Amino acid sequence: MSIKLGVALLAAGWLAGARAETAKPNIIFILADDIGYGDLGCYGATKIKTPVLDRFAKEGRRFTDAHSPAAVCTPTRYAFMTGEYAFRQQGTGILPGIAGLIVAPGRMTVPGMLKLAGYTTGVVGKWHLGLGTTPTDYNTEIKPGPLEIGFDYAWLLPATGDRTPCVWVENHRVVGLDPKDPIKLDYSVGRGSPRSFVNGIPRIGEQVGGKAALWKDDEICDVLSGKAIAFIEQNKDKPFFLYLATHDIHVPRVPNARFKGTSQCGVRGDAVQSFDWTVGQVLAALERLKLAENTLVIVTSDNGGVLDNNGPDKEHGVGSPEANNGHAFNGPLRGTKGSAYEGGTRVPFIARWPGHIPTGDSAALLCHADMLASFAALTGQKLPETAAPDSFNVLPALLGDKTGREVLVEQGGVLALRKGTWKLIPPAQGGKVKRGKKGGAAPGAQLYDLATDLGETRNVADQHPDLVESMTAQLDKIRDAGRSRP
Numbered sequence: 165m166s167i168k169l170g171v172a173l174l175a176a177g178w179l180a181g182a183r184a185e186t187a188k189p190n191i192i193f194i195l196a197d198d199i200g201y202g203d204l205g206c207y208g209a210t211k212i213k214t215p216v217l218d219r220f221a222k223e224g225r226r227f228t229d230a231h232s233p234a235a236v237c238t239p240t241r242y243a244f245m246t247g248e249y250a251f252r253q254q255g256t257g258i259l260p261g262i263a264g265l266i267v268a269p270g271r272m273t274v275p276g277m278l279k280l281a282g283y284t285t286g287v288v289g290k291w292h293l294g295l296g297t298t299p300t301d302y303n304t305e306i307k308p309g310p311l312e313i314g315f316d317y318a319w320l321l322p323a324t325g326d327r328t329p330c331v332w333v334e335n336h337r338v339v340g341l342d343p344k345d346p347i348k349l350d351y352s353v354g355r356g357s358p359r360s361f362v363n364g365i366p367r368i369g370e371q372v373g374g375k376a377a378l379w380k381d382d383e384i385c386d387v388l389s390g391k392a393i394a395f396i397e398q399n400k401d402k403p404f405f406l407y408l409a410t411h412d413i414h415v416p417r418v419p420n421a422r423f424k425g426t427s428q429c430g431v432r433g434d435a436v437q438s439f440d441w442t443v444g445q446v447l448a449a450l451e452r453l454k455l456a457e458n459t460l461v462i463v464t465s466d467n468g469g470v471l472d473n474n475g476p477d478k479e480h481g482v483g484s485p486e487a488n489n490g491h492a493f494n495g496p497l498r499g500t501k502g503s504a505y506e507g508g509t510r511v512p513f514i515a516r517w518p519g520h521i522p523t524g525d526s527a528a529l530l531c532h533a534d535m536l537a538s539f540a541a542l543t544g545q546k547l548p549e550t551a552a553p554d555s556f557n558v559l560p561a562l563l564g565d566k567t568g569r570e571v572l573v574e575q576g577g578v579l580a581l582r583k584g585t586w587k588l589i590p591p592a593q594g595g596k597v598k599r600g601k602k603g604g605a606a607p608g609a610q611l612y613d614l615a616t617d618l619g620e621t622r623n624v625a626d627q628h629p630d631l632v633e634s635m636t637a638q639l640d641k642i643r644d645a646g647r648s649r650p
């Protein structure tokens with residue numbers, strides 16, 4: 165083949181590829197931390213102002229029955245990443261900062277699948293899926309991590325703000341680490357209730373060393389939005405996937421001074437307004453770069469809201485219900501973060517893709533674990549049979565069709581089951597679901613009809629024993645089968 169012809173073929177192939185790629189929207193998945201169903205103005209908040217998200221909800225589609233896969237951080241993030249319910253895997257509970265990576269390299273993930281579809285993939289923000297091997301050594305090349313499971317770029321808050329290490333990790337390295345001042349972490353200190361201090365704030369796990377690399381808590385929102393925008397700018401000419409996981413509004417809540425006192429709900433409300441600002445920065449960058457029309461943006465939260473404080477650290481939590489000022493952070497829902505009631509997992513979820521996603525509200529039932537199958541459908545990727553065992557393709561629901569899932573497992577302290585608007589919470593004993601004879605639910609099952617009782621106030625299990633039995637059997641089957649994807 166002549167060089168000229170080869171170049172011509174390459175050019176033709178490149179053009180065809182470029183044309184095909186332009187049909188693929190950029191995807192930005194913004195995952196807030198601990199923001200509840202009632203925390204945003206567009207979901208009913210009045211004492212917290214979220215003008216960016218309120219407008220975003222008008223421009224996109226507001227989902228009213230969307231769920232995080234679990235009621236706490238790590239299992240939600242695991243299920244989002246893999247399309248597998250976290251309860252299927254040991255070791256997917258809330259991780260310390262010394263835990264190794266819990267997503268096995270080689271398995272199908274959201275970024276891995278999108279890479280196959282031709283996307284450049286990045287993660288910015290809170291990781292909390294483990295790094296390296298236990299116990300993580302932050303003084304060397306830290307892997308495996310996000311780069312080993314499908315991301316091209318990573319800027320990470322390794323675990324969560326209330327636990328060490330309090331340093332940024334970029335790709336495989338701690339940013340700004342002085343090798344003469346290595347990081348040593350001791351998780352026998354501060355376990356249970358925070359007792360060690362970094363930057364004057366109590367943390368779980370003691371950090372010695374790494375002084376030059378410490379993050380500044382009140383700059384976290386600025387750092388994350390800056391890194392997110394830089395990733396978008398660098399990849400504006402090709403399809404990209406950005407997973408932006410904010411730290412707002414998890415404890416310790418240290419919103420920048422410019423947000424302090426701006427809400428009517430204390431520091432917790434101020435942190436929600438900081439989150440609104442972060443989303444605004446990303447949306448403004450999309451406008452500036454003329455990418456808004458060709459970008460699917462989803463904003464949601466990793467679990468329900470909670471009115472907690474930071475152990476003895478009243479300053480960086482809420483401190484008191486008085487500060488919260490009567491704000492219903494989970495709206496009309498019962499329960500909080502960690503709970504099997506709807507307040508544990510039903511979260512804000514707004515999707516915008518101009519010209520493709522119709523505006524308005526949707527009552528479709530869906531969860532973050534569905535993103536893998538849905539993004540695969542969107543980008544024309546076929547998932548292997550064994551991949552993403554609990555990920556449903558809810559793309560039709562995202563694009564405006566009313567239907568979502570019929571059945572969803574909600575992972576709180578126990579596993580609960582949604583079937584349409586019915587909600588079953590099996591009886592719990594020692595954190596495990598208690599079984600009656602013949603496998604049915606033991607006395608104490610709770611059944612709610614969310615269509616008429618969204619607040620889960622009237623247990624109607626006694627009136628519907630057949631439904632309790634069939635839903636209990638269905639939950640057993642989903643658990644035992646190891647998969648639930650259609």
Ligand code: CA
Pocket residue numbers: 197198236237414466467
């Ligand atoms: Ca969380």
